[in-house]
Amino acid sequence: MEAKADQVPEEIARRVLAGEERALARLLSGLEDGASWAGAALRLLRSASAARRPARGQSSTEALASQVIGITGPPGSGKSTLVDKLILAYRARGERVAVLAVDPSSPFTGGAILGDRVRMQSWAAGSGSVPAKAGSGGGVFIRSLASRGRLGGLSRASAQCSRAFEAAGYGIVIVETVGIGQSEVDIARLADSVVLVAMPGSGDDIQTIKAGVMEIGDVFVVNKADREGADRAVRELESMLETASGAGTELPPVLKTVAETGEGVAALVAALDGHWERLRLSGELEARRKRGAIAEARVLLSELVLAELEALEGELEETLAAKIVSGELEAADAAELLFESIRKGGVE
Ligand SMILES: Nc1nc2c(ncn2[C@@H]2O[C@H](COP(=O)(O)OP(=O)(O)OP(=O)(O)O)[C@@H](O)[C@H]2O)c(=O)[nH]1
Ligand SMILES: [Mg+2]
Secondary structure (H helix, E strand, C coil), X not given: CCCCHHHCHHHHHHHHHCCCHHHHHHHXXXXXXXXXXXXXXXXXXXXXXXHHCCCCCCCHHHHHCCEEEEEEECCCCCHHHHHHHHHHHHHHCCCCEEEEEEECCCCCXXXXXXXXXXXXXXXXXXXXXXXXXXXXXXXXXXXXXXXXXXXXXXXXXXXXXXXXXXXXXXXXXXXXXXXXXXXXXXXXXXCCEEEEEECCCCCCHHHHCCHHHHCCCCEEEECCCCCCCHHHHHHHHHHHHHHHCCCCCCCCCEEECECCCCECHHHHHHHHHHHXXXXXXXXHHHHHHHHHXXXXXXXXXXXXXXXXXXXXXXXXXXHHHHHHHHCCCCHHHHHHHHHHHHHHHHCX
């Protein structure tokens, strides 16, 4: 069967490189669906894009890299409003900006995510104060990803989409995800710079940022600083950071913003620039991306093994279990037999 024109990897990669937003949208949908043509197109796109960018003395990672900025934090802390303002700031200096709004729990029709889409897409439609030109070259690309009930699939798709944006030439890639459960781990894996957004709350709300989550933050933001308690929230965050990190280590910045008015956003951009600069100069960018790649591949590997295992469990139930019960085999022997057949059949 002839492949459909919009599913031919070479064609999609070529059109994305030419700046066609519709082809990029198509590719992202394919990646979200886990379609193999989309995986192939992403590979082609990335190698073509690597060939187009001369490595001016940088490492291969640096020559390719867009700054991938992860924005996470509790629901309603103002992440999307902040992203709006970040888009404005980066557009003002000529960056092309891609945004991935990841929704880990609610279905695609969920209210919050739809609100995000509409609000943030006002940029793409050109109704914001930095108008986007029609068609390609608008400089802002917004995309929502929904979980469709598969969390593993979601984190895979978000990493792939982020790389597609990078290869498509967006210098800034922003990934917004609500800070619950696994999503923070995922964002730490795929982002170069992680912004943790908190807000002033009554009592010890800030404490709801768990210790393990504090670790992933490169820049901390107390948004809604127009509200009471912002300074206290900053102090609490700072003392939590001091406790969590050893003496003498440099603490990440803790900033105050009012996303609704844009107050503090310039300082946030400066902090992100500073972090990016440090990542590049120290070689940490490459190290960090390698760690992310290992973590991503590990998850995929365990998915493959689990799928094999599921197939083999049938055999375990049908034949091996009876042999264990009758004394022909030990359970350990059965496990080894199955493991052997994974090794023989699973890896070509
Ligand atoms: N007072 C005040 N309200 C704000 C500020 N920033 C955002 N908001 C409001 O807070 C609400 C939530 O903002 P969003 O930007 O949707 O928050 P979010 O973190 O993206 O929310 P989810 O994606 O649902 O987790 C909206 O009503 C915003 O208008 C701020 O700086 N001050
Ligand atoms: Mg949001």
